[in-house]
Amino acid sequence: MVGIIVYPSWKLSIVLLFIVFIEFRVAKVSIRLTKGRTKFIVIFSVLLLLVQVLVTTNGVLLGFIIPQIGGFGPLFPITDFGLVRGLAISSRFLLLVFSSMLFVSVTDPTLLAHSLTRLRIPYRYSFSLVIALRFLPLFDLENHTVRMAQKSRGITAEVTSLSKIIRTVQYTFFPLLVSALSRVDSLSMSMDGRGFGYSADRSYLRKSSWSVSDTIVTALTICFLVVCLFLAAGYLPEISSFLT
């Protein structure tokens, strides 16, 4: 992932994206599970592509989106440089989002918290991650309820003027914030009431363990990162000529 930020190439991103999809398959994580969200992500990446194509005007001209009709146009030129830049950005975006999705769906946060503690990160910090993940579905649910409550009061999301947008945001944000704050109180009491922070160390019932495959994956990622760094520095001209 870092590699692709270091060395932006759309061909490389697409190859990696393909690998991520294979990993989804191997991990038996269904991409369809989050159908609405996936759709949004794909649409967003297409938009990214279009914007890049529209705003980049230098490069070899390939054609126009609106061709010349009589005295009107031509408008919005498409150039090869714009297309490449658009592809690079949108494929990178897709890669980042999908690989993060894969990471979240295959990682047990409790074990992740434990491994972070083993990296000498204080458990107070690693636990905040677990708690965030614990409450996400709840906020999703509450958001849904608040929207239903708005609808039942005849409040509709209006975006016709700035003040109305602010009002719409306020009507959703206020109830959610208040409910979140009251939960924070109750959660901290519940955690303190079970001795959280009692001592600098705590024990763990379930521990994460390091296996051979972890070593292999880590080694491969490091190799890949090094290759990307070399590519970016221009040390491997043969490969980079193939990729650009």
Added chain:
Amino acid sequence: MLEARNLTFSYDGTTLVLDSLDFQVKRGEIVVITGSTGSGKSTLAKCFTGFIPHSIQGDFSGSVFIDDIDISELPIAEIARQVALVQQDPESQICTLQASDEVAFGPENYSTEAKEISILVDSSLKSVDSEHLYDRATFELSGGEKQRLIIASMTACKPDFLILDEPSSSLDPRGVIRLRQILKDLQNQNIGVIVIEHNLSAFQSIADRVLTLSDGKIQTVDTRSSQELTQITPRKFEDTEPLLLTAKNLEFSYGDRKVINNVTMGIRKGEIIGLMGDNGSGKTTLLGILGGLLTPDSGTIQLKDTPLGKLNAKEIAQEIVMVFQNPNHQIFEKTVWNEQILMLKALDLVSFDTLQQCESALGKAGIKELKDRNPFSLSHGQKRRLNVSSVIIHNPEVLLLDEPFIGQDKEGREFIRETVLEITERGGIALIVTHDPDFVSRHCNRVIFMEKGAILLDGLPSSVLERLKTINYKEYTDVGAQP
């Protein structure tokens, strides 16, 4: 023995919530403490667990002793090993993603050996009759399961005393019966149990002592008589009245889970309907569909002669309003007054007359003098009254209430009941989700009982309650999870 001596506490330095209070509870004893909203029941629980004075500010004096040792000066984590508190909302007390992790959380904090934790997790889950939850994800548990999980995660720290704050509020009558048994088992393990509870009938039967907290002091008084609402016999209902709301073959699912299964019903003008059933049987979802807030997968709803689907959100809000369970989810404005007139503004009904009506509505709800306060700063009961009073100001025909009586004292319950009567007397209808058999038999003229998303029984309160006794839903006729 857990003991409070001369306990005095005030949040603001002027009003005493607890006033030189003395109280003892022994190991292996179950004590129920009741009292009206705001009488300081939860405050007392926080004193016993050290959150007062350690993390909550206020004027505190007096001491808490365990076996004649003063614990007030100990850090919370030390007190927690002896006194555990199960708060009201189970949802916000769970901090991990898997049930076994949650139970292990406490012992882990005390650096217990993994082997011993594993034994504690098993035995604690077993003591709340929930071994099957071991590897379940916490967010998909039901309210009752979450509460049992929290109790298990508290007992895993091996406390000598367990305090439960309003445990019946998230339970259906079956859950209450189950919790009674669990508390009795804990009693047999020689744990002292304090149950703080609005609803006396829920745990009275297992209590060794029942106490009342009022004016900052503990008293041994029976409060049963003062809890009751004014007796009103439900009006004789003619089923020749025209139909106002009809639903045909409603179906609804969340993902793969079917929540509403072929529901058909017709509601006539003037009907007050009690909607009962287990938690998770689809009552709230059904209200959402009838209120036009959720679109059914199939089936139709008609308001008089118009299909609900043909009306827009504002037209529906004009006729059908819903009050949700959590008051915080339905307050949007910064002052009580703005909140009260919000619907008028949304529906373009603001006029001199309607504003005047708002004024008197706030008076009726008993919150007129709080007009300029931030609604979020009101008490739970006041918020609920504001919720109800702000949705009915434009005289809607259909009032949908989702468990409106939870956490309400007598005043709040009276207000809600009067509102229901007002709407139905002028020909509207009210559909009320509740677990309270007293309320339905006194005030409803029809009861609908749901099971797994379908209507199991539908009829006169007396006959439905009678029938429930014979078909394995006996709890619903006597527990009255909400008074």
